[in-house]
Every structure is written in C-alpha cells, then in structure tokens.
Amino acid sequence: MSQDLLQVISESGKALKGKKPGLSADELVGMYRSMLQTRLLDERMINLQRQGRIGFYVPSTGEEAAQVGTAMAFEAQDWVYPSYRVPGLFLQRGVPIDKMVANCFGNEADLCLGRQMPVHYAFAEQHLVSISSPIGTHIIQAAGTAMAQKLKGDDGITAVMFGDGGTSSNDFHSGMNFAGVARAPCVFLCTNNQWAISVPQEKQTASETFAIKAAAYGMPGIRVDGNDVLAVYDATKKAAERARAGDGPTLLELLTYRRGPHSSSDDPTRYRGNQADSWMAKDPILRFRKYLENQDLWSEAQEAELQTELKAEINAAVKKGESAPQPSLETMFTDVFANVPPFLREQYEQLVRDEGTGHEPDPDAAFPL
Numbered sequence: 001m002s003q004d005l006l007q008v009i010s011e012s013g014k015a016l017k018g019k020k021p022g023l024s025a026d027e028l029v030g031m032y033r034s035m036l037q038t039r040l041l042d043e044r045m046i047n048l049q050r051q052g053r054i055g056f057y058v059p060s061t062g063e064e065a066a067q068v069g070t071a072m073a074f075e076a077q078d079w080v081y082p083s084y085r086v087p088g089l090f091l092q093r094g095v096p097i098d099k100m101v102a103n104c105f106g107n108e109a110d111l112c113l114g115r116q117m118p119v120h121y122a123f124a125e126q127h128l129v130s131i132s133s134p135i136g137t138h139i140i141q142a143a144g145t146a147m148a149q150k151l152k153g154d155d156g157i158t159a160v161m162f163g164d165g166g167t168s169s170n171d172f173h174s175g176m177n178f179a180g181v182a183r184a185p186c187v188f189l190c191t192n193n194q195w196a197i198s199v200p201q202e203k204q205t206a207s208e209t210f211a212i213k214a215a216a217y218g219m220p221g222i223r224v225d226g227n228d229v230l231a232v233y234d235a236t237k238k239a240a241e242r243a244r245a246g247d248g249p250t251l252l253e254l255l256t257y258r259r260g261p262h263s264s265s266d267d268p269t270r271y272r273g274n275q276a277d278s279w280m281a282k283d284p285i286l287r288f289r290k291y292l293e294n295q296d297l298w299s300e301a302q303e304a305e306l307q308t309e310l311k312a313e314i315n316a317a318v319k320k321g322e323s324a325p326q327p328s329l330e331t332m333f334t335d336v337f338a339n340v341p342p343f344l345r346e347q348y349e350q351l352v353r354d355e356g357t358g359h360e361p362d363p364d365a366a367f368p369l
Contacts, residue, residue, distance in 0.1 A: 005223050005255065008230035011282055013290025021230045025297055031072060031229055032292060035064040035285050037310050038088035041097065044314050045104055049264040053322065054104045056118045060085045062259035065284035066191050068092050069232025070161070073240050077156040079127045081142040084119050086161055093126045098317040107324040114327045136162060136169025143175040146186035157185040157243040164204055165196025167213065180217035185243035187236065188251040191226060193258035198271040214251035226256030227284040329355055
C-alpha cells in the first residue's frame with residue numbers, strides 16, 4: 001500500500017513523464033469549465049450571503065479538482081453520497097445551476113421546498129443522494145447501497161465523499177468495515193482539506209495518513225494530489241473499475257486545502273495563520289489551465305469568453321432564484337403522506353383559517369447556524 005502522492009501534472013502545469021489522462025480534448029476542456037464554474041458560483045453565493053440575500057453558504061475554494069475529477073470517473077447509473085462542500089460534483093453530473101441556486105434561496109423552485117439547509121442538495125435524477133449535515137452518517141448508508149447493488153447484480157456502484165473530520169465518526173469505521181468484509185462495490189473518497197472546522201489534521205488522527213487506515217479494513221488506500229484534477233480522475237476511475245469488476249472497495253485520500261472558511265458562519269482567522277497563502281501557488285484551476293495551455297487547448301481569448309459566459313449564467317440563475325416566490329405554508333403538508341391522516345388535515349385547515357396559505361418571511365429571523 002503506497003503512501004506516495006499520486007500526480008499526473010506538476011504544480012507548474014506540466015505533464016509528468018509517462019502520465020496520460022486518457023481523455024479527449026473536449027473532455028479536458030469540459031473539466032476545466034466545471035472547475036471554473038464551481039469557483040465563480042462559490043464566489044457569487046458567498047457574496048450573496050454577506051449581503052444578506054441568502055442565509056447560509058459553504059464555500060469550496062481550492063477544492064474544485066477533488067470534486068470535478070471524481071465526478072468525471074463515475075457512470076450515470078452510479079449512486080453518489082456527497083458531502084456539503086462539493087458543488088463541482090453536482091455541476092459535472094449535469095445538475096442545472098438554477099436548481100442549486102434555488103436551494104440556497106429555499107424558494108418555490110427548490111426541489112426540497114426550503115425544507116433542507118442551503119447547499120444540502122438532493123437530485124435523484126442525477127443519482128445524487130440528499131446531503132446530511134451530521135458528519136459521517138452517509139458513509140455507512142453508502143456501504144449499504146453498494147451491498148444492495150451487489151446483491152441485485154446491477155452494473156452500478158456507489159461512491160461516498162467526506163472530509164478528514166468524517167474519519168473520526170463511528171460511521172466511518174462501521175461503513176469501511178462492512179464494505180471491506182462484504183467486498184461491496186464502494187469507493188470511499190476522503191477529501192483531506194486539513195481542517196475539520198477549527199480542528200487541524202494533527203489533532204484529528206495519529207495515523208501518518210488517512211489512506212493507510214484502509215489496510216485495517218482489507219482494502220487499498222491511495223493518496224492522491226487533490227489539486228491535480230487528472231490525478232483525481234485517474235485514481236477514482238481505477239477505483240470505480242475495481243469496484244465494478246467485483247474486487248471490492250477502495251479508500252482514496254484526496255490531499256487539498258480549504259482556503260476559505262468552513263462556512264459563511266466561520267472566521268478561520270481565529271484558529272489558523274497564513275497557511276492559505278502558501279496554497280495559492282497550488283491553485284487547482286490555475287494549475288489545470290496551465291496544463292491546457294501547454295497542450296495548446298486553451299488561450300486568453302477562450303478564458304475571457306468562458307468567464308463572461310459563466311458569470312452571465314450564474315447571474316441569470318440568481319435573478320431567477322431571487323424572483324421566485326417562497327414556498328407557501330400549505331407545502332408543509334405535502335409530500336408527507338400518500339393518504340393524509342385526519343390529524344394532519346385538521347392542522348392544515350386550522351392553518352388556513354389562521355394564516356391563509358401564503359408565506360411572508362420574517363426579515364429579523366436569525367439563521368440557526
């Protein structure tokens with residue numbers, strides 16, 4: 001079990017000797033588009049939160065390669081259990097950006113009708129399971145889904161994404177152990193951004209790496225440069241192929257850095273110094289752009305055109321999300337029971353008598369996190 005850091009392109013954007021991505025020019029440019037789209041969406045949404053136009057946001061600046069590279073490696077029939085810091089995964093798998101923005105506004109266009117926290121998306125059509133805030137709970141759920149796929153004999157596999165903090169959860173042990181024993185077709189993706197809110201990696205584990213934890217569960221553990229989108233894709237693709245072939249699960253540690261706050265409610269200057277500055281030179285988007293330029297696949301003109309296109313797309317989604325009405329009060333009673341029981345019908349009728357079915361949000365209401 002190697003603890004070397006897997007890389008395909010250097011930090012300067014040059015292809016390493018003997019390393020080929022196995023992707024077409026269109027696929028490579030598409031990956032870059034998704035990474036830049038993720039960065040620009042994050043910047044816009046965190047600004048909206050600071051302006052008081054949405055209540056909460058979880059940025060992922062600096063982690064775009066870990067999201068897009070993994071998404072590219074899976075097939076449409078595969079199920080993914082995401083964490084709450086992977087918007088690039090959703091975008092790469094084809095989720096409409098206006099639906100993601102609607103979730104942050106919690107409006108009538110939100111598929112969850114405002115019942116979920118912002119950035120806790122759920123898109124069954126793209127096989128993306130609803131995100132859970134409790135850390136690690138989805139790891140054992142993913143292992144169970146993978147085992148169900150094995151028993152059914154279908155051609156899908158399951159992937160689950162979590163942070164370094166998630167490895168301290170009971171569900172990490174339970175999920176890894178279950179998948180290892182059952183040889184479930186599951187890919188475990190640990191995005192090691194080195195901070196679990198304010199807890200640094202050295203206080204999270206005594207292990208030399210997170211990847212070596214895989215040995216205890218009887219599966220391969222591989223460390224990957226999480227800022228190298230092609231290395232992430234290569235490692236994830238091989239892990240997915242291994243699972244699909246019936247050879248069992250794999251744990252990937254994607255080494256990256258959370259350059260921004262844990263969430264819009266967090267102030268990282270209170271618990272860390274200037275570490276983020278040293279990671280600016282390792283920026284995954286800049287690194288991949290240099291690679292594309294070295295391969296004569298990208299130019300300044302293309303960059304300017306794409307920036308304009310993506311910003312216009314995000315602006316349109318925000319305008320649409322901000323103008324959409326809030327879910328009406330009556331939606332609290334929908335999608336709960338196929339046959340509405342009498343007690344719920346009585347509550348609904350009482351609500352209509354007292355409040356009507358409209359909804360006017362309280363501008364002074366504080367967001368709970």
